[in-house]
Amino acid sequence: MKIILSRKGFDSSNGGCPSPIMPDGTLLSMPIPTDDDVSFSDVAWNGITYADILKQISPRKTYRNCHLDPDIRDNRINKIKGWKPAFGQTGAAQGLLVNAGVEVGDIFLFFGWFRRVEETGKGYRFVTRKTNDFYYGSNLQVIYGYMQIGQIITDQEEIKKYFWHPHSSSIHTCNPNNALYLPAEKLSLNPSLSGYGTLDYRKDRVLTMEGKGRATWNEYSFLEPEYIYGGRKNCAKDGGLYYAGIWQELVINESEGLIDWGKQIIV
Secondary structure, three states, rough: OEEEEEEEEEEOOOOOEEEOOOOOOOOOOOOOOEEEEOOOEEEEEEEEHHHHHHHHHOOOOOOOOOOOOOOOOEEEEOOOOOOEEEEEHHHHHHHHHHOOOOOOOEEEEEEEEEEEEEOOOOOEEEEOOOHHHHHHHHOEEEEEEEEEEEEEEOOHHHOOOOOOHHHHHHHHHHOOOEEEEEHHHHHHHEEEEEEEEOOEEOOEEEEEOOOOOOOOOOOOOHOOOEEEEEOOOOOOOOOOEEOOOOOOOEEOOOOHHHHHHHHHHHH
């Protein structure tokens, strides 16, 4: 079994601010802004649209439409009959997954850039005050969701049937390297759980190493370069793990401790 660390949601180039860790611990990954058909006003958390949340935490920016992918949180205001969770990939990123031998049974762990928010009389805002807890007000990379692969669809006509998913659009289905990943019914590591889901904030789900920038991770042995597909180099200085560059997927081959860690993250 392989685990794929998949970076998703807002970053410094796409969105320009962290996704919020809500006061109740919800890791609310904000889908990147695009020209897709879904707007930030079409999706909501606890009755508040993503558009309204973004107005509060990032008031200087204007956000309209978004790329809702991975689509693993059934949070559209107007529910879609027949909706199923799915994750799409295309182009070079999909090529990497194919070349790395990603297959049914492997597990995506979705992570992104997060920061805690607090509620004020005027809505939500990012926490700025410092505490003895490094993780409380810092920029972090955190695992917020998972999907164990149950099916990989590469037939573009079949993908079009998932009309609510952005990778079913003609922009993507014109590319034969476009793929849609669907979850297993149950998680093999714990069959009492669904094959996909979102996760709340927990310290062990934080990749960021204490005292470091958000992209420098805890130094787990099973995340060392020798277990990463593609010959990546650890560019961290003075401790930790840092995989430089613009990348979406980090495919990790099984080694001692990896699967137990993945199970702990999810469960």
